[in-house]
Amino acid sequence: MENLNRIPLNGLRAVEAVARLGSLSAAARELGVSPGAVSQQIARCEVALDRRLFDRRPGGMEPVAGSDDVFRRLGEGFAALAAAVEMTRRDRAHVLTVSVAPIFAARWLIWRLSQFTRAHPDIRVRLDSDVALADPNAGDIDFAIRIGPGGYAGVMAEKLFDQRVIPVCNAYWAAKVDTPADMARVPIIREPGAMFGWEAWLGPEGLSPAILGDGPTFNEASLCLDAAMAGEGLFLAFETLCRDALDRGQIVAPVPRFHPTGLSYWLVSARDRSLSAPQRLFRKWLRGVLVEAGLGG
Numbered sequence: 001m002e003n004l005n006r007i008p009l010n011g012l013r014a015v016e017a018v019a020r021l022g023s024l025s026a027a028a029r030e031l032g033v034s035p036g037a038v039s040q041q042i043a044r045c046e047v048a049l050d051r052r053l054f055d056r057r058p059g060g061m062e063p064v065a066g067s068d069d070v071f072r073r074l075g076e077g078f079a080a081l082a083a084a085v086e087m088t089r090r091d092r093a094h095v096l097t098v099s100v101a102p103i104f105a106a107r108w109l110i111w112r113l114s115q116f117t118r119a120h121p122d123i124r125v126r127l128d129s130d131v132a133l134a135d136p137n138a139g140d141i142d143f144a145i146r147i148g149p150g151g152y153a154g155v156m157a158e159k160l161f162d163q164r165v166i167p168v169c170n171a172y173w174a175a176k177v178d179t180p181a182d183m184a185r186v187p188i189i190r191e192p193g194a195m196f197g198w199e200a201w202l203g204p205e206g207l208s209p210a211i212l213g214d215g216p217t218f219n220e221a222s223l224c225l226d227a228a229m230a231g232e233g234l235f236l237a238f239e240t241l242c243r244d245a246l247d248r249g250q251i252v253a254p255v256p257r258f259h260p261t262g263l264s265y266w267l268v269s270a271r272d273r274s275l276s277a278p279q280r281l282f283r284k285w286l287r288g289v290l291v292e293a294g295l296g297g
Helices: 002-006 010-023 024-029 034-048 070-092 101-107 113-119 180-185 197-207 221-229 239-246 277-293
Strands: 055-059 060-063 095-100 124-129 143-148 155-168 234-238 259-270
Touching: 002 239, 010 034, 024 034, 024 124, 034 197, 034 239, 060 070, 060 155, 095 101, 101 124, 113 124, 113 155, 113 277, 143 277, 155 239, 155 277, 197 259, 221 234, 221 239, 234 239, 259 277
Parallel strands: 095 124, 095 143
Antiparallel strands: 055 060, 143 259, 155 234, 155 259
């Protein structure tokens, strides 16, 4: 990297900012200098590189043809530098931000998180509860817990456990179900937006979802579980949603067999950033508590 010694870093920053933002004025605002200063920094950088990167036009600076790869590499390089700086800040601040689906956070994770905070009182955990897929390569997300088939591009993804499902209801309806076929006589609670259907459980039992009757519909899995507790019918619940309620006797699994959906839970982190100390501690704790809970089999 000795060849970098003769290139002004501020000039490279100016080049990258103008290429990314599209104008001198926007780059100047981001860098906290005047547009004239940005222009001068770019000019000095071009002299040091012995290469013209922009054409000066009345309407502004236009990238020279063939410079796209240079701009892309500069963008990646400054993003990596920003990530390194952010990592030192996080290690210093001992703040851990975890993006997690609202239901998983509310029904399972939040009830166990105190174990981690008691063991590591110097680490402050912030849960970012959102259904959108957070990108750990951008912003301040340390981990994202995703549910899906895996194969996520541009990130590091560690499989945590397989998602499994089981039919649940209250004691009244459970008394009417001795076999899977008996479920045809029970109202079925449905969530239209679920990531899986009844075939995930009935298929391994040798039955078709066509045997099932009607029942109430709710647009959120947590409401469906509450409806099952209240006696509205039978609901096909995923394990992290219903496991604690089953253990506490708040809900019943009349045929107590879990079946996998083909989806899994994944711990996702940034691709080009090594784990901070708080991240390593949280990952170790999470894996331990999942083993203790026996989730996924």
